[in-house]
Amino acid sequence: MDDFRVAAAACAMMAIVLVYAVRWYTDPLRAIPTVGGTSLPGLSYLTARRTNRDFKALLEEGYRKYPGSMFKLAFFTHWLVILSGPELVEEVRKRPDEELSLMWAHAELIWQSNYTLEPQLSSDRYHVQIVREKLTRRLATMLPDILDEVAVALDEGFGTDTKEWTEVAVTPLMNKVTVRAINRSFVGLPLCRNEEYLSLVAEFTQQIVQDGATLRLVPKLIRSFIAPFIIKAKKIAGRAVTYLRPVVEQRMSALAELGDDQKESQKPNDLLQFILDTAVQKGEDLSVIAQRLLMLNVATSFTFSMLVTHVLYHVAEKPELLQSLRDEIQSTISAKGGWTLDSMKHMWKLDSILRETLRYYGMTYTTLTRRAMTDVTLSDGTRLPEGTLLQAATYQQHHDDAYFTDAGTFDPFRFARMRDAEGQGFKHQASTTAPDYLAFGHGKHACPGRHFAAGIVKGVLVHLILNYDMKLGGTVRARRTSRLRRRSYPRLTVACLSGSAKGLCEASVGRKGGKRGLLRSLV
Numbered sequence: 081m082d083d084f085r086v087a088a089a090a091c092a093m094m095a096i097v098l099v100y101a102v103r104w105y106t107d108p109l110r111a112i113p114t115v116g117g118t119s120l121p122g123l124s125y126l127t128a129r130r131t132n133r134d135f136k137a138l139l140e141e142g143y144r145k146y147p148g149s150m151f152k153l154a155f156f157t158h159w160l161v162i163l164s165g166p167e168l169v170e171e172v173r174k175r176p177d178e179e180l181s182l183m184w185a186h187a188e189l190i191w192q193s194n195y196t197l198e199p200q201l202s203s204d205r206y207h208v209q210i211v212r213e214k215l216t217r218r219l220a221t222m223l224p225d226i227l228d229e230v231a232v233a234l235d236e237g238f239g240t241d242t243k244e245w246t247e248v249a250v251t252p253l254m255n256k257v258t259v260r261a262i263n264r265s266f267v268g269l270p271l272c273r274n275e276e277y278l279s280l281v282a283e284f285t286q287q288i289v290q291d292g293a294t295l296r297l298v299p300k301l302i303r304s305f306i307a308p309f310i311i312k313a314k315k316i317a318g319r320a321v322t323y324l325r326p327v328v329e330q331r332m333s334a335l336a337e338l339g340d341d342q343k344e345s346q347k348p349n350d351l352l353q354f355i356l357d358t359a360v361q362k363g364e365d366l367s368v369i370a371q372r373l374l375m376l377n378v379a380t381s382f383t384f385s386m387l388v389t390h391v392l393y394h395v396a397e398k399p400e401l402l403q404s405l406r407d408e409i410q411s412t413i414s415a416k417g418g419w420t421l422d423s424m425k426h427m428w429k430l431d432s433i434l435r436e437t438l439r440y441y442g443m444t445y446t447t448l449t450r451r452a453m454t455d456v457t458l459s460d461g462t463r464l465p466e467g468t469l470l471q472a473a474t475y476q477q478h479h480d481d482a483y484f485t486d487a488g489t490f491d492p493f494r495f496a497r498m499r500d501a502e503g504q505g506f507k508h509q510a511s512t513t514a515p516d517y518l519a520f521g522h523g524k525h526a527c528p529g530r531h532f533a534a535g536i537v538k539g540v541l542v543h544l545i546l547n548y549d550m551k552l553g554g555t556v557r558a559r560r561t562s563r564l565r566r567r568s569y570p571r572l573t574v575a576c577l578s579g580s581a582k583g584l585c586e587a588s589v590g591r592k593g594g595k596r597g598l599l600r601s602l603v
């Protein structure tokens with residue numbers, strides 16, 4: 081009997097191994113080369129450990145070995161196919177959502193939104209449409225309020241001393257300033273200054289990413305049973321309702337008092353109102369509205385402050401760069417009769433330094449994220465089975481001399497010169513995407529908030545450049561750190577002068593006396 085059991089167990093083992101081997105052998109992904117180790121079943125876990133450790137180095141290796149083509153990286157829970165080169169980018173961009181979906185790729189790779197969010201956020205994504213259309217169109221009229229918030233937040237952060245230099249830890253301060261500016265346009269006053277609400281927004285951002293990461297480790301079969309015990313983001317969104325309810329009720333009752341002809345002109349000019357306009361028609365619950373708002377906060381977090389901070393390090397290091405930008409800003413403001421969204425569009429140098437910062441540093445190594453929703457065959461014959469996750473090697477492409485002259489150098493006015501030379505108004509501006517420029521993705525799922533983002537970041541920078549002198553308080557090495565990701569902070573600490581609040585690199589900022597009043601009157 082014992083012999084029989086042993087034999088049965090051995091047979092079962094062999095059957096399992098055989099099934100795995102057949103599945104591996106016939107998997108279309110096997111035709112795509114693996115970088116970082118083997119793709120053999122079982123052993124690919126070792127490869128995944130390497131990917132976890134050396135993601136950027138492996139991207140570089142794959143990009144070098146398979147230019148204009150594809151390779152794959154192992155993760156503990158999935159394979160990630162990386163593509164490069166404008167031809168493949170164009171091909172992916174053109175594929176419809178039914179074949180390659182950005183939303184389901186994000187859902188699987190980051191949020192696990194099936195479990196962490198209300199289903200309406202996936203089934204009816206009108207908030208994305210609002211960002212793409214209404215928020216972008218209304219930015220010009222929202223700008224004065226946003227700039228007001230920037231001024232108030234900077235006064236609080238830097239102080240108002242016009243004689244002495246003040247030392248500040250730039251990254252956290254810029255985070256605070258940009259979050260305030262964004263939320264002024266999202267929910268208006270006074271909520272955008274409510275510290276509890278803002279820290280709840282930050283908590284949600286961290287939690288939803290963490291919930292997603294934890295859930296990915298749970299087998300799909302049991303995920304929906306386990307999820308309610310694990311996820312915390314929904315509870316945080318529930319707490320946001322407490323802050324939003326009085327604002328929404330007050331708006332509703334104020335609007336109810338007005339006649340139909342007055343309602344449109346009297347409505348608050350912010351994202352919450354744009355969402356409410358649709359949500360009310362759909363009879364949507366406030367908890368869903370809160371989640372839409374919070375998810376849009378997630379989309380903006382870190383990117384803004386990182387972008388501003390990188391630019392500040394550059395201008396703080398090079399006074400001639402600061403002066404050149406200042407000259408352009410001042411002359412444009414006088415020529416155009418004020419500081420408006422339109423006048424900022426004519427500040428090509430400022431626009432160029434933004435685009436170059438996004439190219440050179442990038443906010444993520446990879447973009448153009450997609451999930452194959454069905455078996456897809458690309459024009460070169462590559463087969464991507466349903467469920468395949470893919471991304472473009474954006475960072476490597478942005479650092480390839482084939483696409484950008486002297487790509488390894490940070491050249492702040494590179495794109496301004498290209499616009500001058502080519503006489504092309506929009507092609508090289510900060511928010512324009514292209515097959516070789518993927519900072520905002522590309523195609524119909526390129527970041528819908530990119531014009532809005534460029535407008536706000538420029539607003540913050542114009543304010544800083546005109547109102548403050550800057551110099552690096554830390555060493556230049558801090559700026560050389562290629563990325564300001566949170567995990568890079570400790571490296572910055574090592575490179576910086578001692579004595580800063582969190583050991584971050586410090587920039588000294590001195591207020592330029594007298595200018596502020598001038599600007600205020602120009603707004």
Ligand code: HEM
Binds near residue numbers: 376383447518
């Ligand atoms: C500098 C700031 C920003 C950067 C670098 C950035 C970058 C990106 C990128 C790369 C994608 C596409 C993801 C991919 O291709 O893998 C994306 C998508 C998205 N972004 Fe942004 N973004 C920024 C600001 C914003 C802002 C301000 C908003 C909203 C107000 C926003 C909302 C979104 C949304 C909703 C999507 C998903 C689009 C869709 O599902 O079709 N982003 N962003």
